Amino acid sequence: MAQNDVLLRCSNLTKVYDNSVLAVDHLNLNIHSGEIFCMLGANGAGKTSTLMLILGFSDPTEGSVEICGIDVNKNPLEAKKHVAYVSENVQLYGNFTARQNLDFFTKLAGRKDATDEDYKNVLLRTGLAEEAHKRKVKGFSKGMRQRLGIAIAIMKQAKLILLDEPTSGLDPKGGMEFLRLIDDMRKEGCGILMTTHDIFRAKEIADRVGIMSSGNLVRVLEKEEVEKSDLEDLYLQYISQNITHGRIVSGKK
Amino acid sequence: MLFQIIRKELLLNLVSFRFIISTVLLFVLIVGSMNIMAVNYTRRLADYSSGVEMHAGDIDKINTRPMFEGFGVTRDPRPAMLGIFSIGLDPIMSRSFMVPGYTMKMGDQGQGGRLFYGVSKLVGVMPEGSKYSNPIFTLFQPPDFVYVINIVLSLLAILFAFDAISGEKESQTLKLMLTNSLPRDVILFGKWIGGTISILLPFCIAFGIGALTLLIRPDISPAEEATSRILVIFVLALLYIAVFFLIGLVFSTFSARSSTSLVLSLFAWVLFVLVIPNLAPVISRQFVSMKPADAITRELERQEREMWGDGGGKRVRAEIPEKVSALEDAWLRRLERQASLAVNISRVSPSAAYIYASSTMAGTGISDYFSARDEVLRHRQELGDARDKFMQDDKSQVIPGLYIKVASDLVPEFRDKRQDFSTSLNDSLIDLGILVVYLIALFMVAFLKFLRYDIK
Numbered sequence: 001m002a003q004n005d006v007l008l009r010c011s012n013l014t015k016v017y018d019n020s021v022l023a024v025d026h027l028n029l030n031i032h033s034g035e036i037f038c039m040l041g042a043n044g045a046g047k048t049s050t051l052m053l054i055l056g057f058s059d060p061t062e063g064s065v066e067i068c069g070i071d072v073n074k075n076p077l078e079a080k081k082h083v084a085y086v087s088e089n090v091q092l093y094g095n096f097t098a099r100q101n102l103d104f105f106t107k108l109a110g111r112k113d114a115t116d117e118d119y120k121n122v123l124l125r126t127g128l129a130e131e132a133h134k135r136k137v138k139g140f141s142k143g144m145r146q147r148l149g150i151a152i153a154i155m156k157q158a159k160l161i162l163l164d165e166p167t168s169g170l171d172p173k174g175g176m177e178f179l180r181l182i183d184d185m186r187k188e189g190c191g192i193l194m195t196t197h198d199i200f201r202a203k204e205i206a207d208r209v210g211i212m213s214s215g216n217l218v219r220v221l222e223k224e225e226v227e228k229s230d231l232e233d234l235y236l237q238y239i240s241q242n243i244t245h246g247r248i249v250s251g252k253k
Numbered sequence: 254m255l256f257q258i259i260r261k262e263l264l265l266n267l268v269s270f271r272f273i274i275s276t277v278l279l280f281v282l283i284v285g286s287m288n289i290m291a292v293n294y295t296r297r298l299a300d301y302s303s304g305v306e307m308h309a310g311d312i313d314k315i316n317t318r319p320m321f322e323g324f325g326v327t328r329d330p331r332p333a334m335l336g337i338f339s340i341g342l343d344p345i346m347s348r349s350f351m352v353p354g355y356t357m358k359m360g361d362q363g364q365g366g367r368l369f370y371g372v373s374k375l376v377g378v379m380p381e382g383s384k385y386s387n388p389i390f391t392l393f394q395p396p397d398f399v400y401v402i403n404i405v406l407s408l409l410a411i412l413f414a415f416d417a418i419s420g421e422k423e424s425q426t427l428k429l430m431l432t433n434s435l436p437r438d439v440i441l442f443g444k445w446i447g448g449t450i451s452i453l454l455p456f457c458i459a460f461g462i463g464a465l466t467l468l469i470r471p472d473i474s475p476a477e478e479a480t481s482r483i484l485v486i487f488v489l490a491l492l493y494i495a496v497f498f499l500i501g502l503v504f505s506t507f508s509a510r511s512s513t514s515l516v517l518s519l520f521a522w523v524l525f526v527l528v529i530p531n532l533a534p535v536i537s538r539q540f541v542s543m544k545p546a547d548a549i550t551r552e553l554e555r556q557e558r559e560m561w562g563d564g565g566g567k568r569v570r571a572e573i574p575e576k577v578s579a580l581e582d583a584w585l586r587r588l589e590r591q592a593s594l595a596v597n598i599s600r601v602s603p604s605a606a607y608i609y610a611s612s613t614m615a616g617t618g619i620s621d622y623f624s625a626r627d628e629v630l631r632h633r634q635e636l637g638d639a640r641d642k643f644m645q646d647d648k649s650q651v652i653p654g655l656y657i658k659v660a661s662d663l664v665p666e667f668r669d670k671r672q673d674f675s676t677s678l679n680d681s682l683i684d685l686g687i688l689v690v691y692l693i694a695l696f697m698v699a700f701l702k703f704l705r706y707d708i709k
Binding site: 048052055057058076077078079080081083084085087089090091092093094095096100104105107108109110149152156 | 254257261264265268269424425426428429430431432433434435436707708709
């Protein structure tokens with residue numbers, strides 16, 4: 001892939017928390033436009049810590065993150081214009097309707113040109129039936145909230161999408177629909193970084209799969225390798241090598 | 254973006270259960286308190302009018318020189334209309350007080366009284382009538398506007414703010430907001446403004462309705478100056494509510510859990526509203542101790558008895574005035590020092606600062622109390638002078654040396670002088686300043702904490 005379409009560049013990214021736990025260990029990762037990168041890893045492997053570093057929610061101990069060529073730590077507000085995030089459990093404002101939540105976050109993202117029609121279309125596109133648009137979100141199922149979360153990401157028109165285990169807890173149908181949406185976003189040129197435990201969905205949708213263990217990508221597989229290899233075996237093999245939840249550095253425990 | 258945050262806060266609060274409860278509570282309490290206090294004021298005004306009428310005829314009953322020598326007057330200070338908003342010290346300041354003849358100023362021993370009574374600043378100015386008022390009013394003071402704001406609205410402001418940040422962290426919406434190019438100070442400022450407006454909205458409406466109900470009462474006729482005073486009292490309430498919202502907001506940035514923020518905020522509320530203002534007088538008593546006024550009276554009585562026994566009336570007349578003056582002046586100075594220390598200690602709390610400023614603007618504050626006391630002492634001197642002048646110039650004796658006729662205009666009127674608006678405003682500036690300093694300092698603390706707030 002061309003270097004100029006790199007949307008995310010993590011260089012030597014390292015995070016050691018105050019309690020000396022090494023969460024991310026010299027991670028190098030590039031994500032390109034039109035690519036879905038699935039990051040597999042056990043709990044505590046450093047997936048969410050990596051996302052938090054990318055979003056600028058915590059400062060790296062070492063290394064850097066660039067989104068669309070903008071250093072997240074030096075210019076976080078500018079970098080955040082190009083990234084959207086969907087968490088594992090999208091909560092939103094329960095007393096707002098789906099439409100109100102979407103409107104609020106769209107305007108927060110700086111889009112003032114969005115019309116009612118845009119909102120309606122994007123909500124329909126994510127699979128939220130029209131009758132749900134004006135319902136309060138506190139009555140939504142997890143799947144509906146996840147759909148709304150992705151609608152917010154779509155409305156932001158960000159180039160890089162970060163998904164933190166977005167399909168966990170969704171039923172098979174909901175999970176499939178969710179992946180279809182992500183696939184659509186890839187086709188539109190978005191770069192997608194998705195952390196997940198779900199090997200099968202990763203295999204199905206990813207252009208590349210990275211196995212994360214002890215804060216680093218211990219193996220990155222290209223699309224062809226993913227298709228050819230037994231990803232489950234490979235994953236379990238790497239995971240079983242190191243199942244500790246973060247390493248202790250500086251001799252402290 | 255700031256507008257979006259403010260709008261979101263407003264919309265979310267307006268549909269919340271706590272907003273509905275707060276609105277009902279504020280309407281009931283503010284409108285109710287204003288009207289209860291208005292009824293209370295009307296009753297006190299009627300008491301005042303009947304007192305004035307009753308005591309105006311006292312002078313006409315005088316027909317002998319000994320009667321006039323011992324003639325005492327009862328004076329009735331007018332209750333403050335703005336006591337409806339802050340009753341403050343008005344129940345003490347507006348009580349009738351008796352100035353017995355022989356206490357007006359230094360003179361003869363009088364009818365069985367002790368000589369020092371004639372020069373005492375303390376004797377004779379004690380308020381009357383407390384034994385005849387309904388004790389239940391003292392046991393359960395009617396809640397005035399300032400009380401409602403101080404206790405209830407401060408608590409409501411905290412309940413609106415305690416989960417502003419920690420609650421959004423729990424629901425992960427804070428994380429989602431901050432994935433946008435949105436500075437943290439904008440979020441914090443928006444939350445403060447939006448949250449404060451949410452609680453001020455029902456407050457302002459309740460205040461407006463309460464004020465309207467006062468205006469349509471036939472028994473309330475506010476003076477021109479009252480409008481400006483009420484406006485300042487209103488602004489002080491706004492500032493005070495904003496301060497307590499910020500206290501909740503600060504503790505919201507101190508914790509990742511809204512339950513912890515709530516506990517911390519309530520602790521701060523108890524400390525600021527209940528503990529510090531009530532503890533300050535106790536602490537000031539430890540630093541500036543003083544004997545009760547009765548102890549001075551007993552001491553003077555003892556000294557006077559000794560002088561009568563050793564030196565007689567000549568020595569008493571020569572020495573007592575000086576002793577009385579020295580002892581009482583020292584006592585009064587100490588009283589003022591004690592009060593001033595208590596006020597300054599309690600100003601650590603925004604609650605105390607708010608009460609001082611509001612009561613001062615209502616004309617029922619501490620400075621009004623001391624100025625009213627000075628006015629009573631001045632009036633007593635004036636009465637004494639008038640009596641002496643009459644006794645020297647009296648030409649109306651029916652039987653020389655015994656029967657007299659005193660014209661009622663001879664007795665000086667009691668000028669029920671209260672501080673004017675600019676003096677009150679000047680006196681309350683320090684407390685107003687304290688509230689503003691609180692606002693700035695609390696916002697800075699919240700801002701610094703929120704900059705480092707772990708939103709993961």
